[in-house]
Amino acid sequence: MTRISRLGTALGIVAAMVLGGSGCTVIPPNGPYTVNNDEGAGDPLSKPFQRMIAIPPQPGWGAEDTIRGLQAAMAAHADDPSVLADYLTPEARAKWTAAGPVTVIQDEYEVVVPPPRESETSMKITLKAHVAALINEDDSYKPTGGSWERTFELVKLPEGYRVSSLPAGLLLTQSDVARAYRPTNLYYVNRSTQDRLVVDRVRLRLDTMETFAQTVLERLLEPPTEALRGAVTSSFPADTKIESIRSGEDRVIINLSGQLDTLDLSTEETLRGQIRNSLNRNEIAKGRVIEILVDGEPYTVDRPDSVDQWLDDDVRDSAYYVDKGAVHYLTKDGAGGAVAGAAGEQREGYSHFAVSAGPNPLIAARTSTGISVAGLAPEGVWQEVVQGDDLTPPTWHRDGSLWTYDGKNGTLLKYDPVRQRTDPVRVPEELDRLDINQFRIARDGVRVAVTTGDETVQIGALTGEGTGMKLENLQLLTNTETGNEIKDIAWRDDEHLLVLVQATAGQTLNEINVGDGETTGVPLKDRLQSVAAFQDQVLADVTTKGGSKLMALSQDQQTWTAKIDTDGGAPLFPLG
Template identity: 65%
Template sequence: MTRTRRFAAVTAIMAAVTCTGSGCTVIPLSGPIAVSDVGAGDPLGRPFQRMIAIGPQREWGPEETIKGMQAAMAAYPDDPSVLQQYLTPEAKATWNASGPVTVIDDAFEIVAPPPGDGTETVQTVTLKGSSVASIKEDDSYVPTAGAWERPYELVKAPGGGYRVNALPPGLLLTASDVDRAYRPTNLYYLNRSTQDRLVVDRVRLRMKTTERFAQTVLERLLQQPTAALQGAVSTSFPPGTAIESVRSGEERVVIDLASPLDPLDLSAEDALRAQIRYTLNNNDVAKGRIIEIQVNGEPYAVDRPNSDEHWLDDSGDHAYYVSRGAVRHLGKDRPEGVVPGAAGEPREGYSDFAMSLSKDGPPLVAALTTTGISVASLTQDGRWQEVIHGESLTPPTWHRDGSLWTYDRDNAVLLRYDPAHGQAPERVSAPEVEKLDVTRLRIARDGVRVAVTTGKNTVQIGALTGGGTMLGNLQLLTTIEMGSEITDVAWGDDEHLLVLVQTKAGQILNEINVGDGETTGVPLKDRLNSVAALDDRILAEAETEKGTKLLELNQDRQTWATKLETDAGAPLFPLG
């Protein structure tokens, strides 16, 4: 028979230290403590808790030793010496902290053999819990699920107590450890294909007692993006750039770059300012302050709080809907008439409408038919024209460069059509999806990320790499249980994807952060057929006994308002 003991995430063998980058305060712990994430007083810092662990004690048994070792892992980046005390010489020689961080639930069990006669020199105990996530070496946070367990061999120490005889590489943290010491952080890179748009990359960064959070964030920005965006984004910082210093006052933040960048060459100034501004401001660091950028101590650029926001501007919040096959404008409060041309005329057999975003002329609308995809311009003389032929195409989706995309399921080919050239659609390399049952594609408004649904119950997120010439970097976003079906997906903003799911018990609408999998449920009352979104605005087509109606999610994010009672559905925004 074995013994099982359940531990909370924080026990008396540790202490929490609340830090702001300029100092720390020790708080003795007897249980979990939540510390506010605001009010540090330092405009470039963020308060957090640093854990202080103690070494193994002579009177501890195997369970206390394993718990103490896990606490020492939580404190390892700040004090590596404590964890070494838990290891035998053999384990010290082989263990290293590199590799993904394993995150488990706060409540876990330690299963140990029953007490013996005291002569045992070796014991094996098993730590059991629930898997929560993995923090990869590129700082990406990947949610995981399911049961988790790991055995540990302990040997008696000559002076009493136990030591761990072997330890897998990497750190083992609880969810509370991560909440205390890590912060979700948005980094901003440049769209590699268009160079006119920032692309967000979400990571988990560990707070440091030795530097302000602003410097931690900027130093990570100078590194490569996570694997999800490798080959899809670029940066305005030349190789060899480093953060020399970050200083602040009440109204100004001064960032000095050590860089081969020529202070007189301003070709990268706008993009560099944008990367720094959005990375700092969207992590609540230096928000509302003037940002002065220096290069090797010389003035280079100044970014003011009211600077132009075009780097994240999608240039159009116009909403549309479809009534009896005709595309119509939707204002904030009421319909505003049909669109011009053939797209505004009632028509049967057209579905899955998608709207382009045109900066130089009227937008284009695309629709799926039984024979392919047709396109019409929103002009008085606009006519429907089939531009991609095929009987098994996924619904159309537009790229911000004005091109139209679809996946030919019969031939397992990703197709791109450029209306500006009017030539036949071209094939796009997509080796990672060729053997998958692709059911829909949705290109994000950043022009980089692509949501790919496969089968009935899986969503993956990929990226357009190589300057937009290849679809790759596919990573799992969500999988639903068998018997359920994903009925629609829509991009809300660059970070969030709406996923509409039909289950046996009813419908679920989830808003998922594609950077770290954080999921928020949207309450539903009516049965929805489709959704469309742009930033904070979410529209949906709902099924009624009289047909379809158009709904909009209220600002409380809990209730829906009816926009149109009858003959209204298939809402759409440009792109997404």
Template identity: 60%
Template sequence: MTTTRRLGTRVAMTRTGSLGAGAVVTRTRWLGVVVAVTVVVAVGSTGCAVIPVTGPHSVADAGGGDPLSKPFQRMIAIRPQKGWSPAQLIRGLQAAMAAYPDDPKILPSYLTPNALAKWDPSGPVNVIEDGFEVLPPGPRDGSDAVLKVSLKARWVAKINEDDSYVPTIGDWDGGAFELVKDAEDNYRVNDLPRGLLLTASDVARAYRATNLYYLSRNPQDPRLVADRVWLRLKPTESFAQTILERLIEPPTSALQGGAVTTSFPPGTQVKSITHGDDRVVVNLSGGLDPVRDESLLAQIRYSLNRNEVAKGRTIEVQVDGEVYGLDQPNSDERWLDDSSDTAYYVNRGAVHYLGKDGPAGTVQGPAGEPREGYSGFALSREGDGLIAARTSTGISVAGLTQEGRWQEVIRGADLTAPTWHRDGSLWTYDRQNAALLRYDPAGGGGAQRVTFPLKGLDVTRFRIARDGVRVAVTTGKNTVQIGAFIEGAGGTQPGNFHMLTTTEIGEKILDLAWEDADHLLVLIENKAGQILNQVNVGDGETVGVPLKEALGSLAAQGDRVLAATDDGAKVVELNQDQKTWTAKIESDGGAPLFPLG
């Protein structure tokens, strides 16, 4: 795969040395306009890499000895220098913003008392591309005493106050900087936009994309649900501490409103995290139930291990120094998606099993018989044994047994392909009547309308993730939105929608499929051919998948990605190298599918 959204690489002048406890960093000798020093450190440790002074170059991460930490590069900003031009001052200010969370003392030296009194560092962090340009200033009063300076830059993303990362498109237009001269005839910033402005390399250097794990709302079928955040590395604490401090807080806005819950009661605090060769000890305090809570241990385990922290070690959780529970490295995976990876495909309206090396027989009952006019097939959880399909008059369901019969359960002339929730309910969107419909096979009665915030848009697909929490919706030909099931006035309903990705003008989305609860596969067609992207639904990170031939439909489950060619004849599977495909069926193939998703 090829990653198509990158954070870039910050180029900076550096000095030889290391940054340990009590270290003193001396001022560098200036070569051109150098406004900051990057020092490579490991969070929570005193180990550092030695960086030679050889001019502008890319600085790689250094390894650290602390298994609870992540290596990172710390930005050391300097105060403005005498005689700096407006462009030099703005670049120095931006570097001071990059260093501000670790060292807030430098940035005020760039500001007048007026600006310092008004400027607020809180709010979203704006991220722009590295190669930003400081435009020539324009005078504000007919002289060079008061200047207005703007930036020309591409806006990459914003990091919200809840630590969510939101990709953006277009030019950054966050406002201008007003510069005035001080008593010594040096420029200082008298007015500036609110918040911190970082480059993509600043973010790559000081932040880490992190999955926090919360719980789905169904106590009978608890799942861990990943919430993607971008956490800033701190030189004063281990990354494990940073993760757990954030985990005990509410999830990001994408999963609020009752989409998920947590086993951490209000008031929980992380007192300490220590480690030995084979054990990590997490000491908590607060109103935790004295009875061991397996879900709390699972939240801690996956939030640490899935972010490559404490991996392979026993995690001992304490409450006020008393042992609460042990979590072994080989603990079961039941908290994550347990959906079957049994693969199927549809040929001439009949559903077939897809074995490792090709066709493996048809399913039982009428679903295994050829049938005209049925499309958009969807399988329930394997234990439920139901299949749904769209017809010209509605959605029909059949059991995968010899006694099963097709029965129309939702009527409508213009419905999206059906999708199953892991609770056993069936969903579709009625485009003609702008209504989201839910049918419960176990509840009796017909389909029920569900409150839906996107009903005014041209909804073309509605797909539920296997964890039963997130939903993906396509609107029109080229936009994907992500939401989650929340608690509304009328009960459980989709909400919290935000745009995940959109295509260029002239392109259209041909199909999409949930790969797992965190990633969506999106098949796009343009004049040059097709593009297949894997998109992280938490932060929009997009990875391109090479294509060998044109595809018509997708299905995925974990590591397995299947596709039918656009003529429907072949079924191909993506190999483990994520670059090449192998044909599973050379002819008489059809649309592949997995249970749920």
């Protein structure tokens, strides 16, 4: 028979009590244990956390205790790798490496121990769990799911059990990750337009030997995650180093070294924007002056009241809706008038409108024969710019170009209104075999959301620049059960995509962080037809007996209220 032992039956993880003032720590005898690392709790450059303290294998431990102790030693490995080595035989120690993705499992797991046999000196132990995520070597966090198991080979030595075969990589629980890692936003520069910072979300492990500010900036000097490779760049020369970070009452002083051109004002502004947003948007040094030195000499200063246009979408508070084919602007009080030009006139056959950004926006719409564009001005008239009867709804890039996917010919198309020319864009080969329903460019001009079939959303990036731009880095974001339909998607901001799913039992609306898959459900009462969003504004249309009703999501994300009771369908914001 096989014995299955559950978490907590043999080896507990107990948090140490840190006694205020005395500095003493009460250590449980059976370990492992955690210690509150709160020395920097009052320092805005640091983040307090609990540090795992693992203990070596004990002579009296059984096979299960040894495996649980091994897993705890993996959680403490970054701070003290010597303990994990104690669990391994010399041969296993020579072969094992921590390199590779970190496997994250749910906290409760099973250790399957075979029945003992006389004179047996080795055995295979299986750890069974539900996998939660992978933390890749580029620090990206990828949620996953399903059953998971790993086999360990143990040998019985005079000093106790030791692991003789251990697969490469660390195995952590969700609690281990919550203790020692922090979700972190890093900011790089949009390669194609060079006018916008792009967020790259990672999981960074807190380091007991440095402040979190140091950890963040050291990672910022490295390339972005795989999802953004080729799509973003950095203002830091390759040889840049963080020499020191100091903080005072009202300022943070960062000393860099490397081949920084101190006379290049463009690089100075970009570097300042990368540092400012990577620190402040992770709640580090917020509200303080950031003084940047190069080799100890003053380079640039960023003040809390500095104007930051690096995350500007040039969208302002523009919001629109459609009534009987005519586009109207939305006011704070509700319905506004029709927009100027042909776009404000009622007509049949025009749908899936999209608005560009900037002071002189254009509006695009899909028809039965292609994509047409008109200016939002009295002289604006509809002009068909892309022909085709199997095109995805139009989407605008922040550079002013219009994009759509031609499903019949398997071609991604980019229309330049200035040159009045349409060019094909290279895409991954696998897209040729998929049914592309929606193609939506985020407001950062880099990330792209693609719905394939009725059930899958993928996230990609526009890499390169100019005529060399192409779609790459496609990764699965989410899918739904067979028989359900992804009805609509909308970028809320650079990080979050709204996904509206229609199922037999009803609808769900999820807000998904495209960087790490973190998902938040949005409550629904009515059946939505479409959704549009811009930062804290979320609009949707609901079909009623009296026509379309425009609904707005409350600031607390819990309730919907009517913005327009009748004749207010198909909301839209510029870009996204």
